[in-house]
Amino acid sequence: ILKRFYKHDKRIIIVEQTNSGLSIARNVGMKYATGEYITFLDSDDWVASDFYEILYNEAKNHDADIAVGNVLYYHNDRQMNFDFVSWHSFADNKKIISDCKDKKFILQSCAVWNKIYKRDLIDKNNLQFYDKKMVEDFPFNFMAIAVAKKIVCCPFAMLYYRQRQTSIMRDPTKQLRNTWDVLDNYNTLLDD
Numbered sequence: 001i002l003k004r005f006y007k008h009d010k011r012i013i014i015v016e017q018t019n020s021g022l023s024i025a026r027n028v029g030m031k032y033a034t035g036e037y038i039t040f041l042d043s044d045d046w047v048a049s050d051f052y053e054i055l056y057n058e059a060k061n062h063d064a065d066i067a068v069g070n071v072l073y074y075h076n077d078r079q080m081n082f083d084f085v086s087w088h089s090f091a092d093n094k095k096i097i098s099d100c101k102d103k104k105f106i107l108q109s110c111a112v113w114n115k116i117y118k119r120d121l122i123d124k125n126n127l128q129f130y131d132k133k134m135v136e137d138f139p140f141n142f143m144a145i146a147v148a149k150k151i152v153c154c155p156f157a158m159l160y161y162r163q164r165q166t167s168i169m170r171d172p173t174k175q176l177r178n179t180w181d182v183l184d185n186y187n188t189l190l191d192d
Helices: 002-008 024-031 051-061 099-106 118-126 137-147 175-191
Strands: 038-039 065-076 079-081 115-119 151-163
Touching: 038 118, 038 137, 051 065, 051 115, 051 151, 079 115, 099 137, 099 151, 118 137
Parallel strands: 065 151
Antiparallel strands: 038 115, 065 079, 065 115
């Protein structure tokens, strides 16, 4: 499918590698990225057709290092849950966040897939995902948000977050590993 798209759009870069996990794939992707902003989207989620356009325009208009969109849960069994699940991300309905005390509200939504990040922010601060860890979003986000001078919140940019009983995060056989990875991530983050 990618090769078919590549025939019509040479901006597409296809990277083939052994499956080494999400963190390594994201880190490799960042090495190849050339755009002004970088984003990450999980393979089972999707975005509204104007999601990235809204985030990009707001980031440019406010010279923001990060633009944050909103998230709607999608359940296969009952379809859309129209509650804004990231309402807690938007500190007191502030559109622009630059004060350290307000950044904690953005951290409550630790996922990377509802944000765009200025590539300069990533490059200058050597931001990377911790290799082969679950819940790898949090340390990356923590560091990015900590060094960001300005974050813009876009509550009407919508990402659809698929909720599956068979997802990695819900797999009971991996929950202990997830817990250890979270603790290890915190220790590494503290060292960083």
